[in-house]
Each structure stands twice: as structure tokens, then as C-alpha cells.
Amino acid sequence: MEISQAETAEEAARGLARRSGGMLGRMAKRFDLYLMLLLPIAWYLLFHYGPLYGLQIAFKDFNPGKGIGGSEWVGFDHFQRFFESYYFERLLWNTLSINLFSLLIAFPVPIILALIVNELRSKSFSKWLQNITFIPHFMSVVVIVGILSVFLSPNTGPVNKLIEAFGGEPIRFMESAGWFKTIFISSNIWQNMGWQSIIYIAALSGVNPQLYEAAKMDGASRLRRIWHVSLPGIVPVIVILLILDIGHFMDVGFEKILLMQNNLNLESSDVISTFVYTTGILNGEYSYTAAIGLFNSLINLTLLLLVNRFARRTAETSLW
Amino acid sequence: MSKQATAKPVSDGRAFDIVVNVLAVLVILVVLYPLIFVVSASFSDPAKVLGGEVWLLPKGFTFEAYENILHNGKIWTGYRNTIFYAAAGTFINMIMTVLAAYPLSRPDLPGRKFLMVLITLTMFFSGGLIPTYMLVKNLGMVDTAWALLVPGAIATYNLIVMRTYFQNSIPWELQEAAHMDGCSNWRLLWSIILPLSKPILAVMVLFYAVGHWNSFFNALIYIRQESLYPLQLVLREILMISQSAAVDATVGIEDKILLAESIKYAVIIVSSLPVLVMYPFVQRHFVKGVMIGSVKG
Known part of the structure; x- marks a missing residue:
């Protein structure tokens, strides 16, 4: 009985705190999580997905002068x-x-x-x-x-x-x-x-x-x-x-x-x-x-x- | 488990026990013998090694080969470079891996499923050697230390292991409580998560550092300047390339072959020493790392 009361009280307090923090507060809290991810995700995009862009040269005749995008397609x-x-x-x-x-x-x-x-x-x-x-x-x-x-x-x-x-x-x-x-x-x-x-x-x-x-x-x-x-x-x-x-x-x-x-x-x-x-x-x-x-x-x-x-x-x- | 279960009856598997023990001893001998041979040969008189007299223990004990290494400038340059690559590389690895693993361990992060898929996919598909090489080249990293530090900044497997650890070993209630006290995520990570994660951090440092110490392929494709060569590349020259040089010189000076031959054993020892000396102390951590990794998150 006592325990469940204490639990509900705690839950209520938690909910209150959350609500009083408000939507903006919560977003702000997560904003710094995204900030942490910024560098690693950028790295993944560049070094793991970047080469996938370069992979198109498999279907092209790569010419260093024209670059990856400008080279001729050869199927x-x-x-x-x-x-x-x-x-x-x-x-x-x-x-x-x-x-x-x-x-x-x-x-x-x-x-x-x-x-x-x-x-x-x-x-x-x-x-x-x-x-x-x-x-x-x-x-x-x-x-x-x-x-x-x-x-x-x-x-x-x-x-x-x-x-x-x-x-x-x-x-x-x-x-x-x-x-x-x-x-x-x-x-x-x-x-x-x-x-x-x-x-x-x-x-x-x-x-x-x-x-x-x-x-x-x-x-x-x-x-x-x-x-x-x-x-x-x-x-x-x-x-x-x-x-x-x-x-x-x-x-x-x-x-x-x-x-x-x-x-x-x-x-x-x-x-x-x-x-x-x-x-x-x-x-x-x-x-x-x-x-x-x-x-x-x-x-x-x-x-x-x-x-x-x-x-x-x-x-x-x-x-x- | 089965040890306790089978401890009582004597008749149960006496022969089986003998077979198992013999197999275990055989495995140990097979693993150790080549290592002992190399160590012994490195301390032996080169003429006796070349004559095939060394079997198990050193013959004509000498430090000659090691003295020769001391005077080899290339090996020292390689050593110094590798220590730098391992230290700087591991530092970058740790920062990047923690920065990725922590947010992705948070169940309240919107979009985390998508980001995990984005990351996990890279374990199964990549652009391949040539497009990656061209990218690094276009970034102007070829023939600089950056090529050895940045393209491998995160090992996805390690990232997943670390994320699993953050998720399973640190009570979520603790983080919520900290939030309620107005703790920012950066402070939470720095003063609560990281101190509580020392075991996994130690394991990751070890995995990354050994990886840097032993890697040679990135240096092989990206590094041209000899002054930037890591130890493994110098080692490759001594062990594999000088071999043919030594064969060509067979008719020439015998001492030269002798020297080239004897230095090989010592160089193997010297280059593996730091990792092997560390090994008995950190072995448990490595095993722990594999265990944590095998628990799917």
C-alpha cells in the first residue's frame, strides 16, 4: 500500500517535471545528442557512402581530367x-x-x-x-x-x-x-x-x-x-x-x-x-x-x- | 558444468579424459613451437641458424641480431611513426566511437532506428577498394598521416559493442534522474556515463591500439614517403623484399646474407614485443570485449 503510493507519487513527480520541462526543453536536451552525432554521421556519409558515389566509375571510362561525374558512360x-x-x-x-x-x-x-x-x-x-x-x-x-x-x-x-x-x-x-x-x-x-x-x-x-x-x-x-x-x-x-x-x-x-x-x-x-x-x-x-x-x-x-x-x-x- | 557432473563415476570416460588431455597438449605444442623457434633463432649465432642447427633452444647465444637492429635507422623511424599513429589514431577512434555510441544508446532519441540501419548497413556493403582510394586521394590525404588516422576513425563493430554496453549496463533511471536535476547530455556523458563505462572503454582502447599497431595495408596504399612508414611496412621490407635481395646476393658476400637472415628473427620479436608484453595483463579485457560483443543489443 505504502509502496504503491510512493510509486505513484514518484511517477506524478516525474511526469510533472517532464511536462514542466516542456516540449522545447526536451528538444533542447536532444539537440545536443544530435550535436554529438554530427561528426560521426558526417564521417559515415563521407567515408562509407561517399565511395558509393564513386562506384559509378565502374560503368564509366574514368578520366581524371573530367572527374568522376564528367567521365563518359560505357555501360x-x-x-x-x-x-x-x-x-x-x-x-x-x-x-x-x-x-x-x-x-x-x-x-x-x-x-x-x-x-x-x-x-x-x-x-x-x-x-x-x-x-x-x-x-x-x-x-x-x-x-x-x-x-x-x-x-x-x-x-x-x-x-x-x-x-x-x-x-x-x-x-x-x-x-x-x-x-x-x-x-x-x-x-x-x-x-x-x-x-x-x-x-x-x-x-x-x-x-x-x-x-x-x-x-x-x-x-x-x-x-x-x-x-x-x-x-x-x-x-x-x-x-x-x-x-x-x-x-x-x-x-x-x-x-x-x-x-x-x-x-x-x-x-x-x-x-x-x-x-x-x-x-x-x-x-x-x-x-x-x-x-x-x-x-x-x-x-x-x-x-x-x-x-x-x-x-x-x-x-x-x-x-x- | 560437465566437469562437476562427471566427477563422480570413475569408469565414465577415463579413456575420453586421456584423449582430451592429449589433444589439448598437442594444440599447445603446435601453437607454441613456431614461436619458440623464432625466439631461439633470434638469440642464436646466425651461422648456426643458417646451418639449420637451431631446433628448440638457442645455439651459440648472442645478441648480435638485436645489436644490428639498434643501428637500423629505418626500424626506429618505423617504431616512432607507429607509436604516433597508434596513439593519435586511438584517440580519434575513441572520441568518434563514444560520440556515436552514446546518443544511439538513448531510447528517447528520435530517428535512432534509421541511423542504426544507416550505420549497420556499412558492415555488409562498401564501395570497395578503388572508390575509397580515389576518395582519400581527392581529399588530399595520400602521403600524409591523415590517411592512416581518419578513414578508419570508427570500427562499426566496436561502435555497436559500445552502444550495447551503454544500453544494457547503465540504468536508464540513473540518466533520467540526472536529467531531472537539470544535467545536460554532455555533462551526463562526461561525468556519469564514461566513469561507469571504464571496462568497455579499456577494451576499446586495446582493440583500436592493437589494430593500429598491426595494420599495414592502409599504409601500403596511401603512404609513399619512407619517412612516414609505419613499423609494419618497414617490417615487410625486411622480411619479404630483402629476401629476394638476399637470394640474388648468394654468389656475393656471405656475411650479408647471414646478417639479413639473422635480423629477420629478431625483427619479428622486436615488432611484436609491445603487444605481447602487454598481453598477459590485458588478456582478460580482450575476452570480456568479445563477450560483450556477442550479446546482441
Whole structure:
């Protein structure tokens, strides 16, 4: 009784204060919120929406003298030239295959790692495991590729020393087209599995312990408990991360590929994004490469929409 | 959870425990070995590294490689530049991210849905490399420090994480009460919201600073002058470009190759050191940041 009275009194006071502040006062209060947003929104418009204006050069023959707006329209000429070029198939295949293999091989690894962390009985050991696997995440791409090149070096690297010890011939890993994708993907796993497992570990700790008890009562082995309790418990998280990954399907690891690329492995390391960089920025073919970049983004966007839709129907989880 | 549940019966999964522990040890070895190799090689006699004698521990312990780095002017310039880019860049990042995240966390802000869509969309679609490059070029930022500080002023993901934190961790009643006391939004942000958000602010500073420290691609496309090179670009030259130079010189002076080879390991260590030394102290915060980010707002 007393409480509800106090509550109504408070509410009334609040309403009064609000009303006495008046419409103008409230707008003034929000005016400074918009003032805060001024700079960030201007920045978003300039640096994220500005390039969308510049994207029109994909359909134009960009002439620096005439500027973006004044250059001649050429329709889909650049796209046609790209589709008909001899390197189109190679670029598309490399881009698709590197990303597809990454998705198939690298995506499940952090999930497995999280399950291992979750199943370890020693809490301190599982902390150690986590902390150690995080380390490579904080190293730069340049450093990672540097480590790869010394570690896999044909003369001095321990990998080739091991091969030689077993009587094999040293392999020039970094200059081999055949090894490129394997090295790229496995070093990605090495660098990121620990970090990517964090979300899964958090999700696993949220699974209701009673479910494990119940499964145990029913005589489920630990492997079965992982399969029937742990995994279903984190499916929503898995689906969300999968969608996000597929949304960036066409541009995973561009910087690293660029660093690992050399003339000897170009056959399997030449992807759309590195081609855009070398032909666009270095050789100045802006219009042509803007068109190729647009093609790349459109595939990404299409995949994202498709997968999101599919996930919403089947797993009842989606980004929006 | 399952640890407690399975603690009692001995027969339940002894073999399973062994497999899990062995896997964990294997993962640790695989992650650590390359790092240990690089550290050991950096402290070893270059001739022994080149001869492939270094496996696990340093052979012919020496600081030679590090001494060579001390005399390398390029590395110092890179270091100094990177410290500046990281400090100034993170400062800009934080101001811009807070200024965007706070108003957007306010449920009483008209138009906030629309603004959030405007911002979130940029995570899924962009003009691409070339139009962005042309924009930065037209703004006259190419070959200036601005190109490394301004185009990346806000990471949308961080903005969303921060907004979620403001929204979920600071009681709305508190803000309303402050308003009733006649507190302006600027003061509210400065003296109530920010002091209450120290954990997330710390996480963001770390995310941004490490990002600046490790980034090389923007510098690669926007910076031509060597005096403006960040550490990562200098590093790239030493690790990847001098490699071919060293190969060309094979017939020439052996010492030169030796030096170029040995400096690589040390340079990897020196450039990663600041982040790795910080790491044990801030590791928990990073994890916290990912956790907050995974809670959808």
C-alpha cells in the first residue's frame, strides 16, 4: 500500500517535471545528442557512402581530367571485358576455392577447440590452453607471413630439416603454387582458432547443467553428451558466425594473400581482391578494377542474403 | 558444468579424459613451437641458424641480431611513426566511437532506428577498394598521416559493442534522474556515463591500439614517403623484399646474407614485443570485449 503510493507519487513527480520541462526543453536536451552525432554521421556519409558515389566509375571510362561525374558512360563494358579475360576463371576459382576450403576446414576447428576446453577437468589447464592459443591472434599479418617464411624456409626452416632427416627433398613451400592454399589455410587456423573459440566457450558455459545430468542418467557417454547436449546448445551461435563468415566469403584474408603472393605461386594465389589492388592501385586502371570490385561485393551480398534467409527458415536463427 | 557432473563415476570416460588431455597438449605444442623457434633463432649465432642447427633452444647465444637492429635507422623511424599513429589514431577512434555510441544508446532519441540501419548497413556493403582510394586521394590525404588516422576513425563493430554496453549496463533511471536535476547530455556523458563505462572503454582502447599497431595495408596504399612508414611496412621490407635481395646476393658476400637472415628473427620479436608484453595483463579485457560483443543489443 505504502509502496504503491510512493510509486505513484514518484511517477506524478516525474511526469510533472517532464511536462514542466516542456516540449522545447526536451528538444533542447536532444539537440545536443544530435550535436554529438554530427561528426560521426558526417564521417559515415563521407567515408562509407561517399565511395558509393564513386562506384559509378565502374560503368564509366574514368578520366581524371573530367572527374568522376564528367567521365563518359560505357555501360557494362568493364564487366564484359573482365568476364571474357583469360584470367577470369583463374581469379574466380582461386577466390572461391580458398574461401570454400577455409570454411569447410577452418570453421569447425574453433568449435572443436571450445569443446576440448569445456571437457578438460583441470580448470587451470583449460585456462592455460585458452591463453596460449590466443597469443598468435595479436600478431600482425606481416609477422605471421614472416614466421611462415622462416619456419618453412628450404635451407634453415625446421620443417624442411625434418623432411631431410627422413630422407626427403626440401620443399620450397612459399614459392609453390601447389602448397599455397594449404599453407594459407593452416596458418589461418593456427593464428585464429583460439580467439574464435571464445564465443563458443562462452556459449558452452551457458548450457543448462541439468541437461548433462539428465543425459547421464539416461546412460549417455561423454561423446554422446557432446553430440546431443553441448552441440545443440551452441547451434544458434554457430549459425550466426557461419552467416557472418559467408557474408565475407569473397574477401577473407586478402592482406595475407597479398603478402604471401609471389610470381612462383601466382597460379593459385591470384584472387580477385589482390588483382584489384595490383591492377587498380598500382597500374591505375580505376574504372576496370572498380567494376571487378563491385562484382565481388555483389557476390558477397547475395550470399549473405541467401544464407540468412536459409538459416531463418531451417535453424530459426538469423541476423535479422 | 560437465566437469562437476562427471566427477563422480570413475569408469565414465577415463579413456575420453586421456584423449582430451592429449589433444589439448598437442594444440599447445603446435601453437607454441613456431614461436619458440623464432625466439631461439633470434638469440642464436646466425651461422648456426643458417646451418639449420637451431631446433628448440638457442645455439651459440648472442645478441648480435638485436645489436644490428639498434643501428637500423629505418626500424626506429618505423617504431616512432607507429607509436604516433597508434596513439593519435586511438584517440580519434575513441572520441568518434563514444560520440556515436552514446546518443544511439538513448531510447528517447528520435530517428535512432534509421541511423542504426544507416550505420549497420556499412558492415555488409562498401564501395570497395578503388572508390575509397580515389576518395582519400581527392581529399588530399595520400602521403600524409591523415590517411592512416581518419578513414578508419570508427570500427562499426566496436561502435555497436559500445552502444550495447551503454544500453544494457547503465540504468536508464540513473540518466533520467540526472536529467531531472537539470544535467545536460554532455555533462551526463562526461561525468556519469564514461566513469561507469571504464571496462568497455579499456577494451576499446586495446582493440583500436592493437589494430593500429598491426595494420599495414592502409599504409601500403596511401603512404609513399619512407619517412612516414609505419613499423609494419618497414617490417615487410625486411622480411619479404630483402629476401629476394638476399637470394640474388648468394654468389656475393656471405656475411650479408647471414646478417639479413639473422635480423629477420629478431625483427619479428622486436615488432611484436609491445603487444605481447602487454598481453598477459590485458588478456582478460580482450575476452570480456568479445563477450560483450556477442550479446546482441
